[in-house]
Amino acid sequence: MGDVAGRPAAVTGAEPFRSFICKVASRCNLDCDYCYVYRHADQSWRAQPQRMSLATAAQLGRRINEHAVAHGLAQVDFVLHGGEPLLLGVDYLRALCQAVTRHAPDVRIRWNGQTNGTALTEEVLDFCQEWDVTFGLSVDGPRAVNDRHRRDHAGRSSFDEVARALELFGGERGRPYWGGVLAVIDLAADPLECYSYLRSFGPPSIDFLLPLGHHDLRPPGKEHSLTGTPYADWLLEIFQVWYRERPQPLRIRRFRDIIALYLGATRSSEEWGLQAVDFIVVETDGEIQAVDTLKVTYPGACRLGLDIFRHDFDAALASPLVRARQESWRALGETCRRCEVVRVCGGGYFPQRYSRRGGFQNTSVYCADLMKLIRTVTGTVLADLREVSRPPTERPAR
Incomplete structure (x- = not known):
């Protein structure tokens, strides 16, 4: 397959x-201990x-329409985010969607959202059906895993409400409006137990997220050394099961992105590859900000001075x-530029x-994990590609 290193094509324009x-809502009814909005710098x-x-x-809506017309975009994604967007209630969400749509007549808006699931009801599914809204659900695993990190402001469990959301989204009516699961990795949790639990509800995808941290705020398991690979080891337990499942029951975005980029794709989710980032954040007051996960680094890290x-x-x-x-290659340090897997990890x-x-x-504070994960996943894929390319008479008997 060749080396995955090398400088990408030059950026020709924005x-x-x-x-x-x-950010349609700036408050949340949960107090998750790893939250980048409420618990960090x-x-x-x-x-x-x-x-x-x-x-x-x-x-x-006017600004989105203006941008779409100027750049010839027929469709854009509008992500209902927060905080917890469902705290606004479906009547207000309908009015908000109407206000945006009324002032964006020249572009098709595809509605998405992210929810913690605690306020998901049949009435919300009515709204989803009416506006064709797809929601991702944030849930880390079964009760013990969920309750370690995802409690309300009084310290109470959120699991029963989230389990209800899983049932609603996993049911016949909710399935068309379920974008998938976002699950933050907890090293104390059993990876196969988490995977089995989430998979049992039939989500279209699962994205296992590395806890947000950096060199001055090291994530759990990386406090004393950056050379260990606890997160890669955790993920690879799931990979070895998921990769061999036929047919594969769902997408695991992290694995799919690694495989796609290794095989020559130029686009992936935000965390991977060297493609230009094509999204922007708008706060509840209309302030335009860069990616909101920068809030874990220092106060004002997202600020652009724009609204x-x-x-x-x-x-x-x-x-x-x-x-x-957008010019991600130029933002990399020399170590990353020289790395053999930079086209896949994008520098972290x-x-x-x-x-x-x-x-x-x-x-990246996760550099060792990313290296092991990418090498193992791509090595597995390469071995399979070599096997299927061999004449049948040369393949070992099974």
Whole structure:
């Protein structure tokens, strides 16, 4: 398959935004201990309105329409995000969608959202059906895993409500509106137990997330050394089962991205590869910000000094922080540029490269894990490709 190293093609121009992550609610009814919005360095959520006003939603629609027309985009994604968007209630969500759509007549809006599931009801599914909204569900695993990190502000379990959401999304009515599962990895949890539990509900995909951390805020299991590979080992237990399942019952985005990029794909999810990032964040007050996970690094890390009332989205495309994500090769340090797997890992997720001393030009705090994960997954794929390319008479008997 050849080496995956090498400098990518030069960026010829800014990539327009095709996805708008919109913080329609700035508060959440859960107090997850790893949350990048409420539990880390940037606490700007405290000054945000609790919900996006309909006037702000209308202006957002105008700016999205303007951007789509300027760049010839027929369709964009609008992500209902927070906080917890379902806290707004379905009547307000309908009014918000109407306000955006009314002021974006020249572009088709594909509605998505992310929810913790605690407020999911049959009425919410009515809204999803009416507006063709697909929601991702944040859930880490069975009760013991969930309750270790995902409790409410009084310290109470959220599991019963989340289990109800899994049943609703996994049922016949909810399945068309289920985008999949986001699950943060807990090293104390059994990986195969988590996979088996989540898989039992039939989600279309699972994305197992590395806890957000960086060199100055090391994640669990990496406090004393960055050379170990506990997260790769955890994920590879699942990979060895998932990869051999035929037919594969669901997508695991992390594995699919590694395989696709290794085989020559140029696009993947945000955490992988060297493609230009094509999304932007809008806060409840209309402020335009860079990727919100930067909130784990330092106060104001997401700030661009822009808002939808005074600026268009092309102004965000021209901002240095967004350009750094678009011209991802230039943002890498020398170690990453020389690495054999850089086309796959992209140098690691941007926030996870941060330190006060080196900025974002460090290797990822998960570098050793990424290296082992990529080499093992791609090595497995390569061995299979070599096997199927051999004449049948040369293949070992099974």
